[in-house]
Amino acid sequence: MAFGAFGGSPATTPASDAAPRRGGLIALFLLLPGAAYLSLFFLVPLVSLILTSFQAVDPNAFEIGKFVYAFQWQNYVDVVTTYWPHILRSFGYAALATVLALLFSYPLAYVIGVKLRRFPLLQALALTLVIAPFFISFLLRTLAWKQIFSDEGVVVTALQALSLLGPADHLTGTPFSVIFGLTYNFIPFMTLPIYTSLERLDLRYVEAGGDLYASPASTFLRVTLPLSLPGVVSGTLLTFIPASGDYINASRDFLGSTDTAMIGNVIEANFLQLQNYPAAAALSIVLMAVILVLVGAYVRRSGTEDLL
Amino acid sequence: MAGGFAESGADLELVGISKRFPGFTAIEELDLTIPAGSFFALLGPSGCGKTTTLRLIAGLEEPTTGRIYLGGKDVTDTKTYRRPVNTVFQSYALFPHMSVIDNVAFGLRRRGIREARALAHEALKLVELDHVAARRPAQLSGGQQQRVALARAVVNRPALLLLDEPLGALDLKLRRQMQIELKVIQGDVGLTFLHVTHDQEEAMTMADTVAVMNKGRIEQMGAPEELYELPKTVFVANFLGQSNLFTGPVVSSGKDSIVVDIGGRKLEVPRERAQRHAGEVTIGVRPEKLQLHGAEPKAAAGTNVLGPGRVTDVSFSGVSTQYQIAIPGLGTVSLFAQNRDVGAVLREGAEVWVSWDVAHGFGVADDPADGPRFDPDDDTRSIAVQRREKLEAELEGA
Structure with missing residues (x-):
């Protein structure tokens, strides 16, 4: 039996005195593929990106898109002074989308992970429905929302009929549709980690809360929520980090307009259209640094290191 | 009841309680009166309905029929968090994300009692664990967790304290020690204790009154000596x-x-x-x-x-x-x-x-013939058989 090999039968256990040294070597050996993978696909591109971000325009070339290696740190000053509204907008949109996704996902995850525990079939069905959107490309789904929010679509016509929207107003190309798209696209990434936390939640703690004079609301705030915090933290990270670098929802071809361009759209334009590689690279580094600082502060603040 | 402490224990009265779950009946027509200030043990094998009885009294389950009176007041429809009852859970259920002192002060704080922290420290002193107040429950041994769970319940001075096999997870020596401590604490604080257990020795050494429960009914109730010397049913004769x-x-x-x-x-x-x-x-x-x-x-x-x-x-x-x-x-x-x-x-x-x-x-x-002979795991004969099996296994292994 192939599975028997993983059973760790006593006969194959190495002699105890040789175990620690060999264990260390084996651990190093097992780390090798991971380390190789990381250096090849993360470290090398990162170094290349940093080098590119300091490049200067090639003085001898006449066509655009030619650069030489330099230490032109002004690239950073330039991009930040030019694009700071986009940087702010990115993090603002991402933060708003994260909060909205959390407000939507937590109750959803709670119902699936706690209330549906007694009905495993329903629980499995509900989970499948959460994952179901992944079966369709998110580009297509986002385009579908563009259609729904279009000026001839049901939503706009209905809102105009109710005079909630003026006759000249649109939904597409507004911050609303971009944040909506971000929220929508990241809801599964928010729901699944929270579900995992809540699904493991020992309901005896909730009973103990009630037994100790805590009302259901108080029990939720002081017992259920803190115990599901690891899920909330990973869900918000899984949403906030990709959302702040997203360039699909905010692009003009999808739900956004030039007024809603996020930092991802700027990087895309600089890399692919303007061929200003140093600016794009510098922006990427800035984006990464800001995310690192924000996430680090967030994880430290939430105090969930020992629960993670 | 919120806000105040019970001056002393309260009578508990169960009248015509039954509890049916889909597919089976856990408790049938149960009548039970526990006088204030007594140490009452509900003894029975697993699945006899004793834990369900406890959960009904705590308000964690609703009875299908019958009423529950506490100190003369009908609490059948009172929500768990409004009942002057606290439970020491079998699993302890100490909140893992809070320190020991926060666990103990939890109930006091929910009731808005000002000196929650000081009272919690006092309760921890009672169980001789004040020195671990700042630790997390996971850093304590099983016996210490059990005592924290006890402090967390006792600190609220409930009219009725429910103990759901709280000593089940402890080893024999620690269990004996905790049995004595529990008895002393009960005497000190003068509360009504309702102790649910399947350990007949535990029930007999600790309780003033023991009720032997079987298949959702109380077979016999009385002082431990009385039950032991004069069992009235085959089940009691063999279980006790x-x-x-x-x-x-x-x-x-x-x-x-x-x-x-x-x-x-x-x-x-x-x-x-x-x-x-x-x-x-x-x-x-x-x-x-x-x-x-x-x-x-x-x-x-x-x-x-x-x-x-x-x-x-x-x-x-x-x-x-x-x-x-x-x-x-x-x-x-x-x-x-x-x-x-x-x-x-x-x-x-x-x-x-x-x-x-x-x-x-x-x-x-x-x-x-009415009931099969029942050998609890912890009677002398079973222990002897288990010891022998263990010894034989050890000898074979050597």
């Missing part, structure tokens, strides 16, 4: 300690005693100690009440004699030795003999007689 039971027809019925024919032998039982006085009856005697004889004892008034039989098993357990004696036509009789001499007196295969004082016999209300 061990019994030798015999079934036969009543052949004569006197003023003070009845005589039962057991496989041709006449056995006498005091009239007031027998539940039934005519027809087929089941009588019994505790193994430690039996006397062992190497030769046939002289028939004497006031003594029942069985024999001759053969010793089929001898198991030595320190204080006493347990003999299994096969008596032809009667089956096996179990006997405990104090080890006053050195070593076992009789070997397997020896021919023996047993006798007992008529006053020690009892007659139960039902037949052994």
